[in-house]
Amino acid sequence: MGGLICAGFHQVARLLDLRPRWQRQPTKSYGKFTHIILLAATPAFATDLPRPLTADDFITPDxxxxxxxxxxxxxxxxxxxxxxxxxxxxxxxxxxxxxxxxxxxxxxxxxxxxxxxxxxxxxxxxxxxxxxxxxxxxxxxxxxxxxxxxxxxxxxxxxxxxxxxxxxxxxxxxxxxxxxxxxxxxxxxxxxxxxxxxxxxxxxxxxxxxxxxxxxxxxxxxxxxxxxxxxxxxxxxxxxxxxxxxxxxxxxxxxxxxxxTSLDSPFDAYLNGDLTALTQAQRAGMDLFFGAAGCAGCHSGPLMSDQGFHALGLPPFGPGRTRRFDPMVRDVGRMGESDALEDAYAFRTPMLRNVALTAPYGHNGAYPTLDGIVRHHLNPEQALAQWQPEVAALPEVPWLAAIDFMVWQDPREMARQRAAVQVQPTVLSDAEVDAIVQFLHALTGQSARDGLFGIPDAVPSGLPVDHAQRP
Incomplete structure (x- = not known):
C-alpha cells in the first residue's frame, strides 16, 4: 500500500447548493488540504476499473x-x-x-x-x-x-x-x-x-x-x-x-x-480517489469482480452493465413471457423481441448500483440473496440442479399454483434452457464468494435510502398512497 501526498493549501468555501446531491461534485477534505495526488496506492489492475460516474453522465431534471x-x-x-x-x-x-x-x-x-x-x-x-x-x-x-x-x-x-x-x-x-x-x-x-x-x-x-x-x-x-x-x-x-x-x-x-440517481457509494468514493472507502474484504471482492471471477466481462463500464443480453440458465418459473402466439409456459428472453434463435433465454445485464437493496435477484427473482445469485453465475448448471422452489418469493396464489412451476415438467424445454447457457464455470472458495458479496454491498449509495422528495402524504386524486415499514 502506498501513501497519499497532499498538495494545495487553500480553504474551500461552503456555498449553499440547492441542486440534487448527485449533481454536486464531491470534495473530500483532509484538514486544510483539498487536492490529492495518488502515488503507489493505485492498484495494479486500476486500468480495468471503470471511470467514476459524475453528474454529467445523467440527464439533468427540472x-x-x-x-x-x-x-x-x-x-x-x-x-x-x-x-x-x-x-x-x-x-x-x-x-x-x-x-x-x-x-x-x-x-x-x-x-x-x-x-x-x-x-x-x-x-x-x-x-x-x-x-x-x-x-x-x-x-x-x-x-x-x-x-x-x-x-x-x-x-x-x-x-x-x-x-x-x-x-x-x-x-x-x-x-x-x-x-x-x-x-x-x-x-x-x-x-x-x-x-x-x-x-x-x-x-x-x-x-x-x-x-x-x-x-x-x-x-x-x-x-x-x-x-x-x-x-x-x-x-x-x-x-x-x-x-x-x-x-x-x-x-x-x-x-x-x-x-x-446514485453515485455516492463507497465504490464511487474509491474511484474518486478515497482509498479508505472500501474495507479490506471489499477490496478483495473488487479485485475478484474485475479479475479472476470475470464479473466485469458483462458488468462493465461506469454503469456496470454492458447493456447486452446473456443466457445464464436461471431457474424458470411463473407464467413466462414469450413470443406472440407461443402457447408454452416459458420465458424465451431476448428472443421474444428479436425472434433470433441465438437470443433464446438471454436477458439484459442489470446495472449494479444499490443492488444490495433490490433482492430478490435475476430476471424472475429466483435468488433471495446476493450469495445465491453470485454462486449461480459461477456455475449455472450446478446451481440450477440444486435450486429449490421454496426459495422463490411467491405469495400464495392457489388458483395459479399449477402454472407456477409447470415448465419443470417439460424435459425438452428444460434441456433447451440448459443448452443455451453462455457462462463457463468458475471455481472460487467460499471466502472469495463472500468477498464479492461484500464488494456488492459497497455499491450502495450513502443517500440511497433517503431520497430528496420522499413519499408524499397525499396525492391530488385523493386516492390512498402506498406506505411500508422500513426494516
Whole structure:
C-alpha cells in the first residue's frame, strides 16, 4: 500500500447548493488540504476499473417537473381501476422494487412481501411474468435499452426515436428513454390497466394500446391541482387541454431521475480517489469482480452493465413471457423481441448500483440473496440442479399454483434452457464468494435510502398512497 501526498493549501468555501446531491461534485477534505495526488496506492489492475460516474453522465431534471412526477408516481389515478400506482411495484422502502420474485399487480392488496393476490372477481388472473427491477440511475445518458428483454431501445426503427412495443403509435414528445418506458406499465393488463370489461382503459388497450393513453391523460386533466402544477412546470402548457401523456411521462421520468440517481457509494468514493472507502474484504471482492471471477466481462463500464443480453440458465418459473402466439409456459428472453434463435433465454445485464437493496435477484427473482445469485453465475448448471422452489418469493396464489412451476415438467424445454447457457464455470472458495458479496454491498449509495422528495402524504386524486415499514 502506498501513501497519499497532499498538495494545495487553500480553504474551500461552503456555498449553499440547492441542486440534487448527485449533481454536486464531491470534495473530500483532509484538514486544510483539498487536492490529492495518488502515488503507489493505485492498484495494479486500476486500468480495468471503470471511470467514476459524475453528474454529467445523467440527464439533468427540472425540480418542478420532478415534484409533479413524484405525485403522479404515487397516484393510483394512472391505473385502470384506480387501485395501483407505480410505487406499488417500485417502492423506495423496498429498494425501488417490491421484494417479490414475481410481482402481484392489478387486483392485489397490500405492499411488498405482504401483498396478497386479492379475492373474488378482483383477484389477480396472472402473476407479473418478471421481477420488478430497481429504478436506480435510469437517467444515465448512455443508457440505450430497457426491460429485461430489451423491447424498448433508442432506435429509429419506427421513425420516432425508439423501438418499442407501441411501434409507430408511440406518442410524440417523449424526452428520453425513461419517459418512454414509463407509459408501458400503465397499459399492461396485469400490471396497471386491468382486465377487459373492468374499465375504459383496459377496454381501449384491447383495441390498440395507444387508445388508452388519452383516457388516462383526461383523468389527470380533470384534477385542478394537477392542471396548475403542469402549467407551472411546463412553458407549453396553459390549460388542461394542453396536457398530453408525453407530459405525464416526462414528469415521471424527471422524478425518477431526480430521486434515484446514485453515485455516492463507497465504490464511487474509491474511484474518486478515497482509498479508505472500501474495507479490506471489499477490496478483495473488487479485485475478484474485475479479475479472476470475470464479473466485469458483462458488468462493465461506469454503469456496470454492458447493456447486452446473456443466457445464464436461471431457474424458470411463473407464467413466462414469450413470443406472440407461443402457447408454452416459458420465458424465451431476448428472443421474444428479436425472434433470433441465438437470443433464446438471454436477458439484459442489470446495472449494479444499490443492488444490495433490490433482492430478490435475476430476471424472475429466483435468488433471495446476493450469495445465491453470485454462486449461480459461477456455475449455472450446478446451481440450477440444486435450486429449490421454496426459495422463490411467491405469495400464495392457489388458483395459479399449477402454472407456477409447470415448465419443470417439460424435459425438452428444460434441456433447451440448459443448452443455451453462455457462462463457463468458475471455481472460487467460499471466502472469495463472500468477498464479492461484500464488494456488492459497497455499491450502495450513502443517500440511497433517503431520497430528496420522499413519499408524499397525499396525492391530488385523493386516492390512498402506498406506505411500508422500513426494516
Amino acid at each position: 425540480p418542478a417537473q420532478a415534484k409533479l412526477g413524484q405525485l403522479l408516481f404515487y397516484d393510483r389515478i394512472l391505473s385502470g381501476n384506480r387501485n395501483i400506482a407505480c410505487s406499488t411495484c417500485h417502492h423506495p422502502d423496498l429498494g425501488t422494487a417490491d421484494g417479490l420474485s414475481l410481482g402481484i399487480g392489478e387486483g392485489g392488496v397490500g405492499l411488498g412481501p405482504q401483498r396478497t393476490a386479492g379475492t373474488g372477481d378482483n383477484r389477480i388472473r396472472k402473476r407479473i411474468p418478471r421481477n420488478a427491477p430497481g429504478l436506480w440511475n435510469l437517467g444515465a445518458k448512455d443508457l440505450h435499452v430497457m426491460f429485461h428483454d430489451g423491447r424498448l431501445s433508442i432506435a429509429d426503427t419506427f421513425e420516432n426515436g425508439f423501438n418499442s412495443p407501441a411501434e409507430e403509435w408511440l406518442p410524440e414528445g417523449l424526452e428520453n428513454l425513461l419517459a418512454a418506458q414509463a407509459i408501458f406499465p400503465l397499459v399492461a393488463q396485469f400490471e396497471m390497466a386491468g382486465n377487459p370489461k373492468e374499465n375504459e382503459v383496459a377496454g381501449a388497450v384491447q383495441n390498440r394500446m395507444d387508445y388508452a393513453w388519452p383516457i388516462l391523460t383526461d383523468r389527470v386533466r380533470h384534477i385542478p391541482e394537477y392542471t396548475k402544477a403542469f402549467a407551472a412546470a411546463y412553458d407549453h402548457i396553459n390549460g388542461p387541454q394542453d396536457i398530453t401523456i408525453a407530459d405525464i411521462a416526462n414528469a415521471l421520468s424527471a422524478f425518477m431521475i431526480f430521486e434515484w
